[in-house]
Amino acid sequence: MDPQHEIAEIQAAQGDSRRFTPLYQRYFSDIFRFILRRATDHELTADLTQQTFLKAMLALPKYEARGTPFRAWLYRIALNELRMHWRKRKEVVVNISFLEAKGLSDVVGLPSEDERMQPLALALGRLNAEKARLIELRFMDGLSFAEMGDVLGIGEDAAKMRTHRVLTTLRTYLVQRA
Amino acid sequence: MKQRYHISPKGHKEPTEAEIAKYRDPKKLIHNYQKAQQLLHKKPIYKDPKAFLVLLVIVMLAYILSERANDSEQSEDSDTTEQFETDTD
Numbered sequence: 001m002d003p004q005h006e007i008a009e010i011q012a013a014q015g016d017s018r019r020f021t022p023l024y025q026r027y028f029s030d031i032f033r034f035i036l037r038r039a040t041d042h043e044l045t046a047d048l049t050q051q052t053f054l055k056a057m058l059a060l061p062k063y064e065a066r067g068t069p070f071r072a073w074l075y076r077i078a079l080n081e082l083r084m085h086w087r088k089r090k091e092v093v094v095n096i097s098f099l100e101a102k103g104l105s106d107v108v109g110l111p112s113e114d115e116r117m118q119p120l121a122l123a124l125g126r127l128n129a130e131k132a133r134l135i136e137l138r139f140m141d142g143l144s145f146a147e148m149g150d151v152l153g154i155g156e157d158a159a160k161m162r163t164h165r166v167l168t169t170l171r172t173y174l175v176q177r178a
Numbered sequence: 179m180k181q182r183y184h185i186s187p188k189g190h191k192e193p194t195e196a197e198i199a200k201y202r203d204p205k206k207l208i209h210n211y212q213k214a215q216q217l218l219h220k221k222p223i224y225k226d227p228k229a230f231l232v233l234l235v236i237v238m239l240a241y242i243l244s245e246r247a248n249d250s251e252q253s254e255d256s257d258t259t260e261q262f263e264t265d266t267d
Contacts, residue, residue, distance in 0.1 A: 025202070095184050
């Protein structure tokens with residue numbers, strides 16, 4: 001997707017809400033999958049996705065393109081919707097496939113064998129929500145550090161540094177368990 | 179809120195494009211957006227001059243009525259006191 005073309009589309013949608021449809025069509029799947037990874041239920045995911053796009057449309061006049069993809073801005077809104085949904089819950093279960101966890105297990109130096117995944121899941125569960133979010137965005141959603149920064153409202157360097165710190169913490173938890 | 183992770187061979191079931199397309203509804207989005215815009219731009223009652231006047235008249239009427247009710251109660255009280263005094267005389 002050509003960034004200039006996308007900026008033109010965003011500007012058109014800022015002037016006329018009906019022209020938001022191409023952006024909605026393009027990013028619906030991405031946002032749906034992003035929410036589904038954390039919400040598990042399709043119906044709930046559909047509601048939260050629709051709510052995300054509604055909030056995006058309402059906030060679009062204030063949107064400023066700052067070099068990061070529009071997708072990251074939508075992820076940020078989606079994450080806020082999820083946080084609001086989770087507010088009343090005591091526990092959230094995140095389902096991860098071996099394939100998604102492989103990148104993370106490689107980075108923390110775990111052999112990606114089935115039996116070694118359980119300690120990784122437990123170590124992830126020990127992280128607080130803010131730290132866990134960094135790992136999810138990087139390894140499960142596959143976001144760049146710049147996109148992560150945009151989603152979390154921090155700079156790219158801060159996202160990079162914090163992620164490395166969390167990875168160190170994860171390694172410590174895994175060593176403690178071993 | 180506590181977050182728990184479950185790592186399994188399949189993880190969560192990835193939906194197909196066809197499954198996602200079922201939930202894609204741009205018309206509904208535009209409709210919801212227009213509804214939300216109407217609600218957002220709805221003038222609060224105290225900022226609408228006509229509604230404000232109606233509200234003011236209602237409040238004034240309520241005040242006048244309550245005052246009159248108070249007055250009549252007081253005059254009834256004083257009437258009974260006077261009657262009681264004349265009776266005892």
